Amino acid sequence: MEGLCAREAPTLGRAVQVGIAGDRVMGVSFPETVPADADPEHPLLDRVFDYLDGATDHFDDVAVALTVPTEQRAVLEAARNVPYGETVDVARLARLAGLDDDDEDDLDTVRTALRENPVPLFIPDHRIAGPGATPADVADRLRDLEADSSD
CATH class of the missing domain: 3.30.160 (Double Stranded RNA Binding Domain)
Structure with missing residues (x-):
């Protein structure tokens, strides 16, 4: 469909x-x-x-179409690997994506990739403590849902 x-x-x-x-x-x-x-x-x-409703689902088997620059793709793929119920900061995500967490241009790449994430939820930008495509109130609720179901 x-x-x-x-x-x-x-x-x-x-x-x-x-x-x-x-x-x-x-x-x-x-x-x-x-x-x-x-x-x-x-x-x-x-x-x-x-x-x-509280079921644990990583959505890592969901096929997504990404038409983003290579560095942004690396960031989004790294974000997709952040475990359910965990939150990492932008610098940690930069390292996970193979970027320099001390380089402001690399950190800007991370922030841009997160803000322009075309498939939030399936690439869980709500698990990153930083800007994302998921609206802030929704991201907060998703983090709460994951924390509640991982207890």
């Missing part, structure tokens, strides 16, 4: 929207309301809502 899928997520106080093309996730967003043309039924949305 391809296209735009979305459902209202009371846990987040907004919707979760996923764009899918072929077998890859192209985008994730958290709009205030569900778009009228979005399909509410998709197996991936079922997984997301199980996760929002």
Whole structure:
């Protein structure tokens, strides 16, 4: 199934929207309301809502489409490997991505990659203590959900 899928997520106080093309996730967003043309039924949305209900899911098997510069790709791949329920800072993520955590240009690369992350949740920028594509209130809630279910 391809296209735009979305459902209202009371846990987040907004919707979760996923764009899918072929077998890859192209985008994730958290709009205030569900778009009228979005399909509410998709197996991936079922997984997301199980996760929002407290099920542990790393989503590391979800195929994502990344069309970003190579250095940003390395950052996003490193972010994808941050374990469920953990949070790292920008400098640590830079090191995980093979960048210099003392180089301001490298740290800017990390921050830019996180802000421009096309698939938050599946590349969990909420696990990074820094700027991300996930809205701050949603990121806080996702961190709380992971902390609660990892206890």
